[in-house]
Amino acid sequence: MNPTKPLTDRCAAMLDALSRAAATITGELSLPRTLQVITDIARELVEARYAALGVPNEDGTFHAFITSGMDPAQINQMPHEPQGRGLLGAVLDSDEPIRLDDLTKDPRSAGFGSPHHPTMTRFLGVPIISRGERLGNLYLTDPVDGDPFSQDDERLIVLLANHAAVAIENARLSEQLQSIALSRERDRIGMELHDGVIQSVYAVGMKLEILRGQFPMTPEQHDQYQSIITNLNQIIDDIRLYIRNLRSAREEQATFKQRLDNLARHFHDFARVDVVIDVPANLRTLSDRQRHSLTQIVREALSNVARHARATQVKVKVRETDNKLIMLIEDNGIGFDPAAIQNPENFGLRNMDQRARQLSGQLLIRSETGKGTCLTIAVPFRP
Numbered sequence: 001m002n003p004t005k006p007l008t009d010r011c012a013a014m015l016d017a018l019s020r021a022a023a024t025i026t027g028e029l030s031l032p033r034t035l036q037v038i039t040d041i042a043r044e045l046v047e048a049r050y051a052a053l054g055v056p057n058e059d060g061t062f063h064a065f066i067t068s069g070m071d072p073a074q075i076n077q078m079p080h081e082p083q084g085r086g087l088l089g090a091v092l093d094s095d096e097p098i099r100l101d102d103l104t105k106d107p108r109s110a111g112f113g114s115p116h117h118p119t120m121t122r123f124l125g126v127p128i129i130s131r132g133e134r135l136g137n138l139y140l141t142d143p144v145d146g147d148p149f150s151q152d153d154e155r156l157i158v159l160l161a162n163h164a165a166v167a168i169e170n171a172r173l174s175e176q177l178q179s180i181a182l183s184r185e186r187d188r189i190g191m192e193l194h195d196g197v198i199q200s201v202y203a204v205g206m207k208l209e210i211l212r213g214q215f216p217m218t219p220e221q222h223d224q225y226q227s228i229i230t231n232l233n234q235i236i237d238d239i240r241l242y243i244r245n246l247r248s249a250r251e252e253q254a255t256f257k258q259r260l261d262n263l264a265r266h267f268h269d270f271a272r273v274d275v276v277i278d279v280p281a282n283l284r285t286l287s288d289r290q291r292h293s294l295t296q297i298v299r300e301a302l303s304n305v306a307r308h309a310r311a312t313q314v315k316v317k318v319r320e321t322d323n324k325l326i327m328l329i330e331d332n333g334i335g336f337d338p339a340a341i342q343n344p345e346n347f348g349l350r351n352m353d354q355r356a357r358q359l360s361g362q363l364l365i366r367s368e369t370g371k372g373t374c375l376t377i378a379v380p381f382r383p
Contacts, residue, residue, distance in 0.1 A: 031168070031171040031172060032064075032066075032281055032282045032283060032284075032285070033285060034167050034168060034170075034171040035053050035055065035064065035066045035136070035168070035281075035282060036066055036068075036282055037167075038053060038138075038160070038163075038164045038167060038168075039051050039052060039053040039066045039067065039068040039138070040068045041160065042068070042138050042140060042157060042160055043068045043069055043140065045156050045157065045160060046124070046140060046143065046149065046153040046156060046157060047143055047144050047145065048069070048124075048140040048141060048142060048143055048144070048149075049069055049120075049141060049142040049143070049144055050067070050068070050069040050070060050118065050120065050140070050141045050142060051067070051068040051069055051138070051139065051140045051141075052065060052066060052067045052068070052138075052139040052140075053065075053066045053128075053136050053137070053138055053139070053164075054066075054088060054092075054136055054137045054139065055135070055136045055281065056092055056134060056136065056137070063281065064280075064281030064282060066281075066282045070118065072321065072322075086108050086109055087100075087103060087106060087108045087109045087123065087125070088125070088137070088139065089108075090108045090125075091125035091126075091127060091137045091139065092127075092134070092137060094127065095127055095129065096127075097124065097125060097126045097127070097154050097157070097158060098123070098124070098125040099123070099124050099125075099148075099149050099153075099154055100122070100123040100124075101121075101122060101148040102121055102122070103120060103121060103122070103123040103141070104121060106123075109123075120141040120142055121141070121142055122141055122142045122143060122147075122148050122149055123139075123140070123141050123149075124139070124140045124141075124149040124153060124154060124157060125137060125138070125139050125140075126138045126154070126157045126158055126160075126161045127161065128161045128164050128165050128168065129161075129165065130165035130166070130168075130169055135164075135165055135168045135169070136164070136168065138157055138160070138161055138164070140157065193239050193242065197239060201232055201235055201236055201239075204232060205229060205232045205233075208225065208228065208229065208232075256279065256283065256286050256291050256294065256295070256318070257277065257279035257281075257283070257318075259291065259295045260277045260279060260295065260298060260316060260318075261277050263275075263295065263298060263299055263302065264276075264277050264302075264316070267302045267306070267314075270306070271302075271305070271306040273305060273306065273311055273312060273313065273314060274312065274313045274314070275302070275313075275314045275315075275316065276313065276314070276315045276316070277316050278315070278316065278317040278318065279316075279317075279318040280318070280319070280320070283318065283320060283325075284320055284325075284381055286325070286381075289359070290325075290359060290379065290381075293355045293356075293358065293359055294325075294327060294355075294359075294377070294379065296355060297327075297329075297352045297355050297356065297363075297377060298316055298327075298329060300348050300351055300352050301314075301329045301352065301375055302314065303348060304348050304349070305331050305333060308333075308334075308336065309331050309333025309334060309335075309372075309373065310333050310334050311331035311332050311333030311334075311372065312332060313331065313332050314329065314330070314331045315328070315329075315330045315331075316328070316329050317330075320381075323380055323381050323382065324361075324378050324379065324380050324381065325377075325378070325379045325380075325381060326376065326377070326378050327376070327377040327378075327379075328374060328375070328376055328377075329374070329375040329377070330372065330373070330374040330375075331372050331373055331374075332372045333372050333373060334369065334370060334372075335367045335368050335369045335370055335371050335372050335373055336367050336369065336373065337367070337369070349365070352375070352377075356377050356378075356379065359379045359380075360379070360380055361377060361378050361379030361380065362377075362378055363375060363376070363377050364376040364377075364378075
């Protein structure tokens with residue numbers, strides 16, 4: 001902490017940051033947003049230049065790595081996200097904080113010296129642990145005054161880590177409760193559709209069958225009757241498909257990534273094409289309309305791949321740039337002429353374009369015969 005700042009000002013800033021951290025516990029139920037707020041507060045609390053929060057997988061790699069103090073250009077220059085090795089991994093293996101005056105002299109500091117990595121010297125790593133479970137780690141580097149992290153800085157971050165553990169567990173519990181509620185609602189809707197709507201459509205079909213035997217029909221009337229029966233059967237098939245989709249999404253939470261993961265899993269089962277989903281864990285929260293429309297765009301794109309592309313792999317990559325969500329859908333198929341979007345019969349492409357426009361965004365198509373297709377969807381978070 002900066003020793004030149006008056007003690008009263010430092011205490012006031014410290015109490016304000018801790019107060020906001022405590023408010024996050026009860027006021028923020030989105031896990032990605034909770035992680036970002038905690039990371040920002042940690043950096044502010046000890047006046048560090050950079051801060052990060054790593055959420056570990058069981059194998060020691062990172063499920064999510066949230067940063068504060070680094071602009072998007074710096075992040076994009078890095079060849080890959082941290083892998084949980086070196087000094088970051090040492091904090092994963094330790095239940096105690098690690099504080100270093102010069103991390104470059106520590107043999108565990110792998111990765112900090114790469115050409116595109118910001119220069120970092122001072123280091124403070126603190127585990128976030130709750131009831132014996134490792135929820136994450138806080139990493140801070142380089143106080144803005146240039147001095148090493150102090151013991152008081154360490155105590156503050158340890159205190160914040162205790163707040164963070166409660167906030168993370170609270171957000172995770174909220175997501176689990178949402179999942180349970182959604183699952184029950186899906187079951188209820190599925191039962192009502194099966195036992196109510198489908199049976200009513202069956203009853204209409206049976207009445208039509210009875211009427212057909214009571215009245216003579218001309219060939220034209222018979223064709224009209226067959227068309228009605230075909231439409232009724234299609235309605236039944238559509239409702240059954242909808243019920244299956246409800247049930248298959250039982251384990252799906254209301255997050256965009258999990259919707260895409262679920263969609264990719266079903267597409268692979270149906271088309272035997274691998275789908276790689278890459279969505280950052282700290283992606284900004286989307287509205288219900290945005291989640292639905294973007295998911296439908298991916299669904300339509302995968303459908304086109306299955307019917308036309310002859311691809312073996314599809315990559316769906318989502319990134320946040322400025323105030324926009326950028327989604328790339330790329331396959332390694334045979335490609336096509338992008339001008340085909342103007343063809344009135346290409347309903348799928350036009351439908352994706354319209355959905356993007358309805359979100360105040362745009363769809364760009366890059367394709368070449370024999371070299372696959374890449375769709376780029378750019379949508380503002382706040383139209």
